[in-house]
Amino acid sequence: MDRFTRTPISNQDPKVRATNFDEVCLGYTEEEAIKEAKRCIQCKKPTCRPKCPVNIDIPEFIGHIAQGEFEEAAHSLAKYTALPAVCGRVCPQETQCESTCILGKKGDPIAIGKLERFAADWARKNNIDVGKTKEKNGFKVAVIGSGPAGITCAGDLVKEGYDVTIFEALHEPGGVLVYGIPEFRLPKEDVVKPEIENLKKLGVKIETNVIVGRTVTIDDLMEKEGFHAVFIGSGAGLPIFMGIPGENLNGVFSANEFLTRNNLMKAFRKDYDTPIKVGEKVAVIGGGNVAMDAARTALRLGAEVYIVYRRTQEELPARVEEVHHAMEEGVKFEFLTSPVEVIGNENGWVKAIRCQRMELGEPDASGRRRPVPIEGSEFEFDVDTVIMALGTSPNPLIPSTTEGLEINKWQCIVADENGQTSREGVFAGGDAVTGAATVILAMGAGKDAAAGIDKYIKEKYGK
Amino acid sequence: MYKIVEKKELAPNIYSMDILAPRVANSAQPGQFVIVITDESGERIPLTICDYDKEKGTVNIVVQAMGCSTKKMVALEEGEYFKDFVGPLGKPSDYVNMDLEEVKKKKYIFVAGGVGAAPVYPQVKWFHERGIDVDVIVGAKTKDLVILEDKIKEVAGNLYIATDDGSYGYNGMVTGCLEDLVKNQGKKYDQCISIGPMIMMKFVSLLTEELGIPTVVSLNPIMVDGTGMCGACRVSVGDETKFACVDGPEFDGHLVDFDEALKRQAQYKSEEVKLDKKVEEDCKIEDQGGAK
Numbered sequence: 001m002d003r004f005t006r007t008p009i010s011n012q013d014p015k016v017r018a019t020n021f022d023e024v025c026l027g028y029t030e031e032e033a034i035k036e037a038k039r040c041i042q043c044k045k046p047t048c049r050p051k052c053p054v055n056i057d058i059p060e061f062i063g064h065i066a067q068g069e070f071e072e073a074a075h076s077l078a079k080y081t082a083l084p085a086v087c088g089r090v091c092p093q094e095t096q097c098e099s100t101c102i103l104g105k106k107g108d109p110i111a112i113g114k115l116e117r118f119a120a121d122w123a124r125k126n127n128i129d130v131g132k133t134k135e136k137n138g139f140k141v142a143v144i145g146s147g148p149a150g151i152t153c154a155g156d157l158v159k160e161g162y163d164v165t166i167f168e169a170l171h172e173p174g175g176v177l178v179y180g181i182p183e184f185r186l187p188k189e190d191v192v193k194p195e196i197e198n199l200k201k202l203g204v205k206i207e208t209n210v211i212v213g214r215t216v217t218i219d220d221l222m223e224k225e226g227f228h229a230v231f232i233g234s235g236a237g238l239p240i241f242m243g244i245p246g247e248n249l250n251g252v253f254s255a256n257e258f259l260t261r262n263n264l265m266k267a268f269r270k271d272y273d274t275p276i277k278v279g280e281k282v283a284v285i286g287g288g289n290v291a292m293d294a295a296r297t298a299l300r301l302g303a304e305v306y307i308v309y310r311r312t313q314e315e316l317p318a319r320v321e322e323v324h325h326a327m328e329e330g331v332k333f334e335f336l337t338s339p340v341e342v343i344g345n346e347n348g349w350v351k352a353i354r355c356q357r358m359e360l361g362e363p364d365a366s367g368r369r370r371p372v373p374i375e376g377s378e379f380e381f382d383v384d385t386v387i388m389a390l391g392t393s394p395n396p397l398i399p400s401t402t403e404g405l406e407i408n409k410w411q412c413i414v415a416d417e418n419g420q421t422s423r424e425g426v427f428a429g430g431d432a433v434t435g436a437a438t439v440i441l442a443m444g445a446g447k448d449a450a451a452g453i454d455k456y457i458k459e460k461y462g463k
Numbered sequence: 464m465y466k467i468v469e470k471k472e473l474a475p476n477i478y479s480m481d482i483l484a485p486r487v488a489n490s491a492q493p494g495q496f497v498i499v500i501t502d503e504s505g506e507r508i509p510l511t512i513c514d515y516d517k518e519k520g521t522v523n524i525v526v527q528a529m530g531c532s533t534k535k536m537v538a539l540e541e542g543e544y545f546k547d548f549v550g551p552l553g554k555p556s557d558y559v560n561m562d563l564e565e566v567k568k569k570k571y572i573f574v575a576g577g578v579g580a581a582p583v584y585p586q587v588k589w590f591h592e593r594g595i596d597v598d599v600i601v602g603a604k605t606k607d608l609v610i611l612e613d614k615i616k617e618v619a620g621n622l623y624i625a626t627d628d629g630s631y632g633y634n635g636m637v638t639g640c641l642e643d644l645v646k647n648q649g650k651k652y653d654q655c656i657s658i659g660p661m662i663m664m665k666f667v668s669l670l671t672e673e674l675g676i677p678t679v680v681s682l683n684p685i686m687v688d689g690t691g692m693c694g695a696c697r698v699s700v701g702d703e704t705k706f707a708c709v710d711g712p713e714f715d716g717h718l719v720d721f722d723e724a725l726k727r728q729a730q731y732k733s734e735e736v737k738l739d740k741k742v743e744e745d746c747k748i749e750d751q752g753g754a755k
Binding site: 247271396 | 485486490500504505506507531532535546547548549550551552670687688690691692694695696698699704706709714723726727729730
């Protein structure tokens, strides 16, 4: 066996998957997983583990898989993460754990993410119960938002014996895992729902349709409903538009709207009422994971799709795997291109975007070379749908209804490394604190905040 | 699940429903809205709050059955449940947070059209409870479609009814009625609040601009989440793009770009027609909806 070559994993054929919403990656079989796990040289001082935001003992769980001890692998993962089946699918492993794998120096790093997914899927299919909780300690914690940060925080606290209630603004729990990330990357019924069910089995209560800041306030929760601490994991917020003429024409959508209609509201299914407009030719503006998700969704709904990005392929912020999958499926890319105007027809619908070509200049603050417009390069590009995937700005609702909750100049909630905010007993983490980031970073923040809340309550109430 | 504790037919195809939702009732204020999902496959439908009873824990909504989703809603009977009911959403009306003495100095006129009379009612009631008389114009296509006349009469200073076909009250549109009050009957108003179909609010705003009356309109654009996340409800107000769900739903009517808003509201029209057909063919809602 060649230690330096990764065990291949099977994917749905690009031509087939471009027309369905089933999961793209089919995962390892038991034999494949063992074969891949056996490549791991079990470093004494692993370089992968420090790169994991939730500190998973990577050599340990991989060692179990190598021995065919799949249940033990699942138990090992459960010590550190509430969402292994999710993280194995959506974490940017190539820039985290896998980026420092010693094997990567000479060949392919271990497929840590794919192995994590394998162990989690195996445990779910075999009904392995990985949850253990301590005796109830009588303290109540409210968690705002049921996305990755909230789920992780709630999971850790309930295991410590806390009485945890999650308040979710939408009608389904899961946050971005449900409304944002599409089915073909993260199946809802098979992967997300069981993770939420596990949380409920551990004793976490989930109240949907509660918008904290409107339906109740944080002060209400603490003063009237007796919560000893609150964790804010309310997520990223409001979609950003470019501020160019024509953006309010019919046929211009935020990626959030497009993905929410399709994922949360299941607009792609004929038996659901929510409509979605995809048009025949779609331009997705942006180059992140959300842009890839929107583009691949539009493609599956039958459109010809272009990603319009102002830098080059090298600077695309999306995960390499997602870009690769998008290209395989037939999404086209217009690099070094930026829209300056959306042009409408006489009925107020998009008919084209006026773009300009860019070239890369000097590096900017982010270290990436700044795109500079090429004079006289403007051209019209005929499309009937434009999807803006440019990121989000924080939702002001909670800070504006919670006295004394400090925000920074980007309007994000200020929290220290334990998640503590400027308000006593109020903790925060995830995109609400950092601005839009990844699932795993939000989980790391939820985990740190759970530890912070545990310490705060024990110190305050002397337990 | 959210129980329908009371259902009444106010006019043909227009129903009033009291929904048990204590958290929403407890926090609701004039000007805010809710989002309702009828069943598992349902859309998220935004509706302006029409009344609320904090003691009973109920919120009142008034629904006119027009498209697929509203037909599904009104097909439910007393004792049945909506799958989801979330709110209150949006900002409360401006006067709620103003100095009451300042509010008392102003003469308010409410201009409602169609089912817009329903969300106007709690606002008028709010003034009445604070000892302030406001005038109200309620417009409808015809006499049969005038709703909540008695309830509004109880709390309003003067109530004027206007019907397009002249079958009741002022013969003509609400704009004609308002113009008549100001120009011919010597009425003076310092603030107008208008709720109704987008096209009506557009023409009320054009008239009040001419008459020099500041005007607030309550917009009901297409929305998905209603919490600011999707941006479907964006509307041009002056030089800015606002999200009606979090920045509104009430805006300065003299600054709203109504022509754009009207076009945006029609964005899914063809789909709605298709869905509507589906309902009639598959769900046979037509038959159930008629039997009250």
